[in-house]
Amino acid sequence: MATYTPLSSLPYPAPADVADLPAHLKALADAADGRTVLRFADAAARDAKITAPVSGMVAWLTTSALLTIYDGNAWISPGVWTAYTPTWTAATTNPTLGDGTLQGRYALVGNTCHFQLVLAMGSTTAFGSGAYTFGLPVPAGATGVLVQFVGNAASTGGRALVSAQLTSTSGATGFTVWGPTSTSTPALGQIGATGVLGSAWAKDSGSFFRISGTYETA
Incomplete structure (x- = not known):
């Protein structure tokens, strides 16, 4: 059974787990995917891909060169008027x-x-x-x-x-x-x-x- 890192709760295999490198790597990649700075062309592309955002997600919009953060209620852009x-x-x-x-x-x-x-x-x-x-x-x-x-x-x-x-x-x-x-x-x-x-x-x-x-x- 996988164990998890203390800060970001990223999974990694325990010594007793069945050796399955592809499955272990996929589990790690899936867990890390939503914790990176995601990149999309615009807000529409972001919202189409992230249908259930969670608080703390960060996405970069390349067309407008804008950093957006999900605050638990909406995507916001700190410092943007x-x-x-x-x-x-x-x-x-x-x-x-x-x-x-x-x-x-x-x-x-x-x-x-x-x-x-x-x-x-x-x-x-x-x-x-x-x-x-x-x-x-x-x-x-x-x-x-x-x-x-x-x-x-x-x-x-x-x-x-x-x-x-x-x-x-x-x-x-x-x-x-x-x-x-x-x-x-x-x-x-x-x-x-x-x-x-x-x-x-x-x-x-x-x-x-x-x-x-x-x-x-x-």
Whole structure:
């Protein structure tokens, strides 16, 4: 009966096993096959061949020169930027994007997420009421309230630096935005439908948010 190596559980014959070199070599090759860096032309070829991937499998896609890793749920590419559509809500009445644009992208490296978000108000954007919350690409980890993001926003009153923080200490799926809500005081307030620097957002006038940050994922 075969025994196994302690780290990778690769099989090798025991002294009492029946001598069958081809069978022993095949068992070793089969066990090692899924533990190497597999090579495929693209994701479609990979998925057609690996119909039941297991966590930790690594595959190289030659056409796109991309390294992919199966994390137990999906094939991911560490450090590669991926587009996502952030949510945009408000405390009292949710805004509607209309013909504005709301775009995001993110990159995962281990349990670290880097992201960027851009919101540009349009001529049919409705601003809602109450403080704004934007969605993260993946839930945050236990660092939660320790993490803050930076960005800038512009309304009819001008452009202002803003700071954002996660909405909970663990497992946050969004963040709130803080910045100068008045030109008469240096105090920061939570930013929402009332705009920045004491002036509200205006339709199709260059009002926007640009925010980026890094946080630990759940």
